[in-house]
Amino acid sequence: MADEHHEDHGNTVSAWFLAISWIVVWTVAATAIVLGGALMTWLAVTFGVSIVLAIIAGVMKKAGLGRKEPRPVPPTREEWEAGRKTTV
Numbered sequence: 001m002a003d004e005h006h007e008d009h010g011n012t013v014s015a016w017f018l019a020i021s022w023i024v025v026w027t028v029a030a031t032a033i034v035l036g037g038a039l040m041t042w043l044a045v046t047f048g049v050s051i052v053l054a055i056i057a058g059v060m061k062k063a064g065l066g067r068k069e070p071r072p073v074p075p076t077r078e079e080w081e082a083g084r085k086t087t088v
Contacts, residue, residue: 012067014060021053 028047033039060066075083 013065014057022050025049060082
């Protein structure tokens with residue numbers, strides 16, 4: 001049921017933006033913490049920035065930079081077995 005309402009970004013501009021920006025933000029926070037920054041402050045700031053970046057990626061998706069077709073649906077077990085028998 002929950003999967004019906006979930007839409008992923010797929011291999012798109014918005015997905016790459018989100019992945020790369022989160023990597024950068026969390027790496028900066030980790031570096032700052034290791035170098036003696038306040039743990040809770042950096043975690044709070046990074047968490048807030050991560051939420052903002054997720055919202056931006058969602059807006060990018062709605063603007064047409066996300067998945068253009070529905071998510072692929074994996075075959076049922078019966079379909080997979082039938083396809084496998086015909087190829088073997």
